[in-house]
Amino acid sequence: xxxxxxxxxxxxxxxxxxxxxxxxxxxxxxxxxxxxxxxxxxxxxxxxxxxxxxxxxxxxxxxxxxxxxxxxxxxxxxxxxxxxxxxxxx
Amino acid sequence: xxxxxxxxxxxxxxxxxxxxxxxxxxxxxxxxxxxxxxxxxxxxxxxxxxxxxxxxxxxxxxxxxxxxxxxxxxxxxxxxxxxxxxxxxxxxxxxxxxxxxxxxxxxxxxxxxxxxxxxxxxxxxxxxxxxxxxxxxxxxxxxxxxxxxxxxxxxxxxxxxxxxxxxxxxxxxxxxxxxxxxxxxxxxxxxxxxxxxxxxxxxxxxxxxxxxxxxxxxxxxxxxxxxxxxxxxxxxxxxxxxxxxxxxxxxxxxxxxxxxxxxxxxx
Numbered sequence: 064x065x066x067x068x069x070x071x072x073x074x075x076x077x078x079x080x081x082x083x084x085x086x087x088x089x090x091x092x093x094x095x096x097x098x099x100x101x102x103x104x105x106x107x108x109x110x111x112x113x114x115x116x117x118x119x120x121x122x123x124x125x126x127x128x129x130x131x132x133x134x135x136x137x138x139x140x141x142x143x144x145x146x147x148x149x150x151x152x153x
Numbered sequence: 154x155x156x157x158x159x160x161x162x163x164x165x166x167x168x169x170x171x172x173x174x175x176x177x178x179x180x181x182x183x184x185x186x187x188x189x190x191x192x193x194x195x196x197x198x199x200x201x202x203x204x205x206x207x208x209x210x211x212x213x214x215x216x217x218x219x220x221x222x223x224x225x226x227x228x229x230x231x232x233x234x235x236x237x238x239x240x241x242x243x244x245x246x247x248x249x250x251x252x253x254x255x256x257x258x259x260x261x262x263x264x265x266x267x268x269x270x271x272x273x274x275x276x277x278x279x280x281x282x283x284x285x286x287x288x289x290x291x292x293x294x295x296x297x298x299x300x301x302x303x304x305x306x307x308x309x310x311x312x313x314x315x316x317x318x319x320x321x322x323x324x325x326x327x328x329x330x331x332x333x334x335x336x337x338x339x340x341x342x343x344x345x346x347x348x349x350x351x352x353x354x355x356x357x358x359x360x361x362x363x364x365x366x367x368x369x370x371x372x373x374x375x376x377x378x379x380x381x382x383x384x385x386x387x388x389x390x391x392x393x394x395x396x397x398x399x400x401x402x403x404x405x406x407x408x409x410x411x412x413x414x415x416x417x418x419x420x
Contacts, residue, residue, distance in 0.1 A: 072332055073404035074415045121417070123402075128337045144334060147417045149402050 065090060065139025067097050072146035075112070075122075079105035088137055094126060095133035097143055112145065121148050154232045154291065157280045160244040161256030163268035168239045170268070171276050177236025182227055184242030185218075233290035237280060249283045251276060287361045289375050296379035301356040305379045309386035311394045313374040315367050324409040329373070329416075331364045334402035338362075341401040348396075349389050354381040358393060362403055 069084040076082040079101070086100035098118075102109050112122045124131045125144040137143070159168045165183065172179050198204060202221040208214035222230075224243050231238050240248055250258035253265060262279040265271045289312055296308060315329050342360050349358040357379035367373055376393040380386035405416040 070334065072334060072402065073406070074418065125337065128340060144337070144402075146334065146402055146404065147415065149399065149404065149417075 064088075065092075065137075067137050067139070067141040067143055069097070069101050070142060070144040072144070074147060075108070075145055078111045079108045081105075090139075092137055093133060094124060094131050094135045094137055094143060097137055098133060098145075101145075122146075123148070154228075154235050154238055154286045155280050155283050156228060156238045156240060156248050156286050157262060157276070157283060158240040158243055158246060158248040158250030158258060158260075159253070160242060160250050160258045161253030163253050164241050164251075164256075167251065167253065167268035167271060167276075168241050171273060171280075172239060174273055174277060175237045175239075175280065178234065180231045180235040180238045182224065182231075182238060182240045182243075228286055229288050229290075232286045232288045233294045238286070249279060251279065284364070287363075287375070289372070289377070292359045292361060292375050292377040295359055296357040296377055299357045299379055302379065304381055305356045307378075307380050307383045307386040309378050309380070309383065309390040311374075311376040311390045312372055313394070314372050315369050317369040324411040326369055326407055326409050328366050328368045328408045330366045330406040330408070331362070331373070332404045332406070333362070333364045338401050338403055342397070345393060345396045345400065349378070349393055352385060352389060354385040355389050356380060358389060360393060360397060362397070362401070364403070 064087055066085050066087050069086065071079050071082055071084070084101055084104065086097055086104070088096050088100060112119055114120065118124065118133065123144075123146050124133070126135060126137065127142055131143070159165070168181060168183075172181060198218070198220050201219075203217065203219035205215060205217045224240065224246055228238055228240075240246065240250075244250060244252075244256055244258035247259060249260045249262035251263055251265075251271065252258050252261050253268060253271075262283070263271070263275055289310060293308060293310065296302070299305075315326065317325050342362075346358045346360060349355060355378060358377070360374070360376045362374045363372070374394070374397065376390050376397065378386045378389045378393065380389060407414060407416050
């Protein structure tokens with residue numbers, strides 16, 4: 064059992080009622096498992112970030128500062144991040 | 154430029170004690186007690202907005218006073234050429250401030266009963282932790298100081314600012330609040346800068362994005378390019394701001410006279 068820390072930004076942090084969430088994952092866990100653990104403590108977030116059974120196109124995932132995929136493995140102490148499209152503007 | 158304020162009884166003494174411990178060029182800004190900014194014995198400033206006295210023997214010594222600059226204007230002026238600014242007696246300013254005694258500044262960096270209770274090291278840490286005060290001039294001076302500046306005949310800049318209205322019917326924007334993914338945002342900035350600096354004829358690229366809450370008309374973001382010729386300077390500035398908006402994790406919340414919302418939800 065290890066822990067990873069989620070960093071949430073913009074409206075995702077509002078929906079989840081907090082910018083940082085530390086969750087537990089199994090030693091052979093994945094980013095997807097860490098998402099499940101986050102959703103277990105943040106009601107309302109599922110509707111915001113899922114489009115059907117997959118993560119919505121407008122939600123970005125990062126692991127330790129690099130773009131990540133739900134199937135990717137996580138390690139104890141990782142920093143995961145989830146955020147909407149970065150600020151655009153014309 | 155790093156900025157730290159001091160407020161409350163003993164603020165001046167504490168400021169004077171800290172100044173010699175700071176590296177680089179240090180500026181000190183103190184509130185004058187006179188209503189019109191003048192001090193006893195200085196005579197009247199009637200009809201004069203700024204009065205400078207400059208050392209005649211070329212030693213660079215100068216003094217100045219005036220009647221038309223607020224603290225924000227003064228800090229903007231200093232930002233390009235000073236490494237630190239210590240500010241005394243402006244508790245309402247948006248500056249991290251050391252609070253002494255009963256002082257109640259807008260942004261408290263640390264607080265203590267008297268100046269003697271404050272550890273100088275703690276103040277130096279507070280100075281280092283403060284968000285830097287950066288203006289367009291800061292970045293222009295920075296690229297001019299480049300070791301490759303002798304190859305450059307052009308500086309092109311982009312400044313993004315808070316637009317109040319995007320059309321006659323558009324509800325007026327009061328402010329924008331920017332949230333940044335600390336650490337990752339800086340990595341993205343450095344990647345974009347170094348990618349663009351590999352271009353032929355481009356000597357320096359620097360970018361800066363403010364965070365926190367900015368009012369209508371305030372500057373948000375700067376991109377500055379030092380290049381051999383104007384063509385590559387303009388092109389690189391344009392690509393720089395486009396990549397910044399695509400790649401750097403910064404999020405924008407807009408407050409208008411009618412509502413407030415995350416800008417990515419409307420695009």
